[in-house]
Amino acid sequence: MKGSRQIKDLLYEQVARIGKVFSSPKRLELIELLCQGEKTVESLAREASISVKLTSAHLRELRGARLVETERQGKNICYRLADKAVADLWVQVHMLAEERLIELQMAVQKIAAQPDDLIANDRDSLLKAARKGEVVVLDVRPAEEYLTAHLPFARSIPLGELRQRLAELPKDRFIVAYCRGPYCLMANDAVELLKREGYAAIHLRDGVAEWGATGVIRDNKTIAR
């Protein structure tokens, strides 16, 4: 009876190691970035707007919980998620957060200026329309992330190149832009730019991680690699 308490404490403490990783905003941001593909410490630091040292420290935590793996590539060290289940957990955590926390709901709504800027989860019809070519699914993330994984039928134009490459997009079709996920603002900026230029563009909340983790679609067919 007393021994069982010790065992239990040990067990829950181990599980809490995983929970601890998800208890820091910066670490969550790093996880979301790693969901897009493997990245160096430097690029993670840049994209999360924190110092390299702090990034390294947080990655250390992630590695301590065995949620990421490292590999040296030339001068740099690449971090990647150790398991797809890590990405799935990130998705489930942030979806639960959005479901339960009104503060988060309000903050997310503030992002989308117009409410109809943002389409949520009509994935099947989006897929059908994309297959027929009625809409253009636009991936505005960096090219490497597109190469790692992207939504079906998606075309890649990184946000930074969008202005110069506008001619590639047809003006008579709906453009559905997406990026890393609900908390990434690149698709937002893209839609804003496209609208100014006379396109009919909307913003897809979910990214590759969200599509991969939830919904009917769980296999590789739907997510091109």
Add this chain to the structure above:
Amino acid sequence: MKGSRQIKDLLYEQVARIGKVFSSPKRLELIELLCQGEKTVESLAREASISVKLTSAHLRELRGARLVETERQGKNICYRLADKAVADLWVQVHMLAEERLIELQMAVQKIAAQPDDLIANDRDSLLKAARKGEVVVLDVRPAEEYLTAHLPFARSIPLGELRQRLAELPKDRFIVAYCRGPYCLMANDAVELLKREGYAAIHLRDGVAEWGATGVIRDNKTIAR
């Protein structure tokens, strides 16, 4: 560009509120208990072997993150999970932990003295056998928890009453005992007792929360209420 950083920080901070809840061993234990049904502060404290004050403090955190709801019932205050998604997240967190942390794997294996004491996830065949009456699925949790939700075809004999009520169980059938989940030791003790008494008994790792959160089966049909 600078404003977007502020927004992002805000967003991830909100999500981290959920993660923080899952970063403490005691809170995890409370969540697992609440997965079995609504409970008073006192009973939670007793079952988690911590003081009422500390329990109250942890529940306060849970309520702050909107993961639980409270209701007064006579003298006591009942806590319950605010959403099935909370139970699902608990399951996903502890399953990822078991997948990634060798330390946890070893600790879990230590629980099951014999390796074949524990059957993992052959749910379909277990269901078939239970339907035909070839095996007896035995729920050894307290009666209230059984009433809240239990596995299909399961029979309830709380661990404390098992010794007196042994006569209810047929000796010519396999007994499959389960309890609150992988970190609950009641089914373990039950199997030990049953074996001493000459029964053929094994221990089912997963509990109601695990069955409800994963696998093909997601609707109420499989989990009687």
Add this chain to the structure above:
DNA sequence: CATATGTTCTAACACTTAATGGATTGAAAG
């Protein structure tokens, strides 16, 4: 070999959190 670059380690600080004991609330029962 020496230098440059990217990453990690160490130490130190402010800050937050877990846990405990004492006082307090608030509803139910005498």
Add this chain to the structure above:
DNA sequence: CTTTCAATCCATTAAGTGTTAGAACATATG
């Protein structure tokens, strides 16, 4: 109303965490 009981609030201490800066390490390049 007073008492009783469950639960919470408050103040305190100890332990842990996020963050920063400086030193150290490992690998590629000259």
